[in-house]
Amino acid sequence: xxxxxxxxxxxxxxxxxxxxxxxxxxxxxxxxxxxxxxxxxxxxxxxxxxxxxxxxxxxxxxxxxxxxxxxxxxxxxxxxxxxxxxxxxxxxxxxxxxxxxxxxxxxxxxxxxxxxxxxxxxxxxxxxxxxxxxxxxxxxxxxxxxxxxxxxxxxxxxxxxxxxxxxxxxxxxxxxxxxxxxxxxxxxxxxxxxxxxxxxxxxxxxxxxxxxxxxxxxxxxxxxxxxxxxxxxxxxxxxxxxxxxxxxxxxxxxxxxxxxxxxxxxxxxxxxxxxxxxxxxxxxxxxxxxxxxxxxxxxxxxxxx
Numbered sequence: 001x002x003x004x005x006x007x008x009x010x011x012x013x014x015x016x017x018x019x020x021x022x023x024x025x026x027x028x029x030x031x032x033x034x035x036x037x038x039x040x041x042x043x044x045x046x047x048x049x050x051x052x053x054x055x056x057x058x059x060x061x062x063x064x065x066x067x068x069x070x071x072x073x074x075x076x077x078x079x080x081x082x083x084x085x086x087x088x089x090x091x092x093x094x095x096x097x098x099x100x101x102x103x104x105x106x107x108x109x110x111x112x113x114x115x116x117x118x119x120x121x122x123x124x125x126x127x128x129x130x131x132x133x134x135x136x137x138x139x140x141x142x143x144x145x146x147x148x149x150x151x152x153x154x155x156x157x158x159x160x161x162x163x164x165x166x167x168x169x170x171x172x173x174x175x176x177x178x179x180x181x182x183x184x185x186x187x188x189x190x191x192x193x194x195x196x197x198x199x200x201x202x203x204x205x206x207x208x209x210x211x212x213x214x215x216x217x218x219x220x221x222x223x224x225x226x227x228x229x230x231x232x233x234x235x236x237x238x239x240x241x242x243x244x245x246x247x248x249x250x251x252x253x254x255x256x257x258x259x260x261x262x263x264x265x266x267x268x269x270x271x272x273x274x275x276x277x278x279x280x281x282x283x284x285x286x287x288x289x290x291x292x293x294x295x296x297x298x299x300x301x302x303x304x305x
Contacts, residue, residue: 006071009064012051014081026133078105095120108175116190121280151301158265174198200231200269232269
């Protein structure tokens, strides 16, 4: 099987492009591959810290979902803004569009809500400005995205010290930890039993990561999962008052406390090299005590015979 050349729509559901030159650079890169790009983002329409007003950003999403020449809808950036749009999005319509929605970070809110409200799968994957339009794009990141789109299955792997031995299956879901916690108790937080939960975050001190994980435990979410897989948690600063409490100490504590196995080594988060993970796919996670692999299946792809 080979992947068809999809029509890709660009939208700004959150913040605007910090480097506007990344947009034409990324478009030219895709067009050189024979991909048709539909750009719904206009840099001059940025509003405050957002890519446009709430109304205009919602209109971008709706137009991209309705465009018959588009198969993939990719966010240009995350940061913040998707949460404002959630009450106004027709998620059944988004699901019925058949589009593959792609992004991470702030876009986690869309992944969560789309699955909770319509049971539809989307991609925790590249952002346009940071990945496709980067001055020096990471080849692994883009290759992994295209391989995932090609399907029908996709396998990612990693390794980390003291990872538990396990062999489990379940629904794969997750994303940015802070965004997930922001939806706790709302209609946009899906109930997933027997899941494989992947998490990442940026500039969150280890004690905040611990606190959010404990909240997930106290809310009964973690006891329903088969495993938690941690991605990148960088960008924080330790202080003198931490007195030896660092990410490794936090990790040891949560591994001893949470009612679910915790693995590390996932290449996902606010980093140049990262994998693509279909949110809602079926996963088979195997770990030998250090190295692990996660085989993904039953997710939307773009394939031709």
